[in-house]
Amino acid sequence: MKILFTAVNSKFVHSNLAVRYLKAFTKDMDYEGKIREFSINDREEKILEEIIKEKPDVVAFSTYIWNVEMVGRLADLIKRVDENIEILYGGPEVSYDSTIFLKEHIGDYVIVGEGEKTLREFIEYKLGKREITSIRGLVYREDKEINFNGNRPLMSLDEIVFPYEEDEDLNNKIVYYEASRGCPFNCKYCLSSTVHGVRFQDIDRVLKELKYFVDKKVRLVKFVDRTFNCNHKFAMAIWDFLIKQDTETQFHFEISADILKNEEIELLRNAPDGRFQFEVGVQTTNDEILHNINRFVNFSDIKEKVVELLSLRNIKQHLDLIAGLPGEDFQSFKKSFNDVHSIKPEEIQLGFLKLLKGSSMREESEKWGMRFSQYPPYEILSTNNISYFELLELKKVEHMVDKYYNSGKFNYILEYFYPKFETPFDFFYSLGKFYESKGYFDRSIGNNEYYKLFLDFTNEILKEDNTRLKEIIRYEYLLHNKKRGIPEFLKGNITKDEEREIKERLREEYSFREYFIEKFTIDIERYKKCGEIYDKDTYSLLNNNNKFIFL
Structure with a gap:
């Protein structure tokens, strides 16, 4: 018997942890298990072809809000090609209303909740060693009836099997890992709130498994633990171990900033620059709204710890906001954005509330007068406090923030514009409206157009001269892009005489096969240090690694 563990990931660079857990937990059994990973950007016809060519007896789909509709279509196509291939679903998107899901979709089985033990017993059933009625956590089709054998108790994490193979190729992949399951909090929009308690793996085992990623020189490991730092000693042991490793591997954690202890911050002070990335779910800075979603914390406590971490200057922080929360209106969300922006984290994520099946928020x-899509990902459409059109406006802001703020490639340009608006939100809002007026939301635009937009925005909206701005844009462009690709509208105006004089003066110090000479009409160094724009001809050398040397 052959089971094809099939993952349709949201991006090519992602790896699927669930299918690896299932295969690893059953690798000692007398069956053939194989993993195939695709992405939602692949053509369905190609995925179907690859699945059928494997000649599986069972196709086991890992199902989430981002792929459930595609998975449903693939299941239908598989059955049309070969009705003898059985379809097994698992994952968070099918674990709540599993019986209804199987009634409404092509397929044969659904695993509810944690799948390792249920799959193992399912394989025993397929091998003729167990009755299907004895398998807890399994929904199945029998004749025209849909049956469910009841929920399975949660397993001990000591029982799970490390999901990655020794010879597995993880190059250019984001690798996922969990050291614990569950969450101590009960946020109403999150499915973790439906399962109480947190289970931890043995710490010695965790450290051994993390060494596997270090030895394989994985680029990025993302912990999927819902609140990584909820256990002080556990988090300290892992951070301390990773800090001491000689590695370029980066590790991403979801943390609750307000419960960070001083001892943890002191330890993190020793982390190599870029070793850790922290994702902090702020969601809103309105304390009343936080309480509406069962988050009994004040934003001031979150801010205090986030600012402390930022002062270390060695950990990249990603702060999340959610639009459409109960009781929050447009102005309240605007304030939340400005509050978070004032902290100046490396990234700000503007998300939109999703009313997941089984969540208390739904x-x-x-x-709260919430109207939301009945189709995945079940995103909010409006509430009593915020309209559909206001949410559309926030989506424009989200796009501008993601492209211009989160990319880190426009920082000096953004600093030029912030003082020209009452708040940072007002700037991104205005920029988004202008972006829309140019029709850019309706088509893909090139890299150079993202820079030119600022010049056009200054001319048409601010009605200001953009000569100085052009110098800032040119500097930032050259920091992140190759000089040979610089567009005509950003080229400098250095004369041949000026260039000749600088080369003669610096010929003994620098090779002009490696360096280019750039001229600016403002003092770029002064602008970088204090934000002041001072008219002054300044010269610099620029090499192919985008390094500037000011003369």
Whole structure:
């Protein structure tokens, strides 16, 4: 018997942890298991072809909000090609209303909740060693009936099997790992709130497994633990171990900033620059709204710890906001954005509330007048406090923030514009409206157009001369792009005489096969240090690694 563990990931660079857990937990059994990973950007016809060519007896799909519709279509196509291939679903998107899901979709089985033990017993059933009625956590089709054998108790994490193979190729992949399951908090929009308690793996085992990633020189390991730092000693042991490793591997953690202890911050002070990335779920800075979603914390506590971490200057922080939360209106969200922006984290993520199946937020939707899509990902459309059109405006802001702020490639340009608006939100809002007026939301635009937009925005919206701005844009462009690709509208105006004089003066110090000479009409160094724009001809050398040397 052959089971094809099939993952349709949201991006090519992602790896699927669930299918690896399932295969690893059953690798000692007398069956053939194989993993195939695709992405939602692949053509369905190609995925179907690859699945059928494997000649599986069972196709096991890992199902999430981002792929459930595609998976449903693939299951239908598989059955049309070969009705003898059985379809097994698992994952968070099918674990809540599993019986209804199987009634409404092509397929044969659904695993509810944690899948390792249920799959193992399912394989025993397929091998003729167990009755299907004895398998807890399994929904199955029998004749025209849909049956469910009841929920399975949560397993001990000591029982799980390390999901990665020794010879597995993880180059250019984001690798996922979990040291714990569960969450101590009960946020109403999150499915983790439906399962109480946190289970931890043995710490010695965790450290041994993390060494595997270090030895394989994995680029990025993302911990999927819902609140990584909820256990002080556990988090300290892992951070201390990773700090001491000689590695370029980066590690990403979701943390709750307000519960960070001073001892943890002192330890993190020793982390090599870029070793750790922290994702902090702020969601809103309105304390009343935080309480509406069962987050009994004040933003001031979150801010205090985030600012402390930023002062270390060695950990990249990603702060999340969610639009459409119960009780929050447009102005409140605007304030939340400005509050978070004032901290100046490396990234700000503007998300939109999703009313997941089984979440208490969905159960309370009528109380808050929430209208949301009945189709995955179940995103909010409006509430009693914020309209559909206001959410559309926030989506424009989200696009501008993601492209211009989060990329880190426009920082000096953004600093030029912030003082010209009452708040940073007002700037991104205005820029988004201008972006829309140019029709850029309706088509892909090239890299150079992202820079030119600022010049056009200054001319048409601010009605200001953009001569000085052009110098800042040119500097930032050259920091992140190759000089040979610089567009005509950003080229400098250095004369041949000026260039000849500088080369003669510096010929003994620098090779002009490696360096280019750039001229600016403002003092770029002064602008970088204090934000002041001072008219002054300044010269610099630029090499192919985008390094500037000011003369």
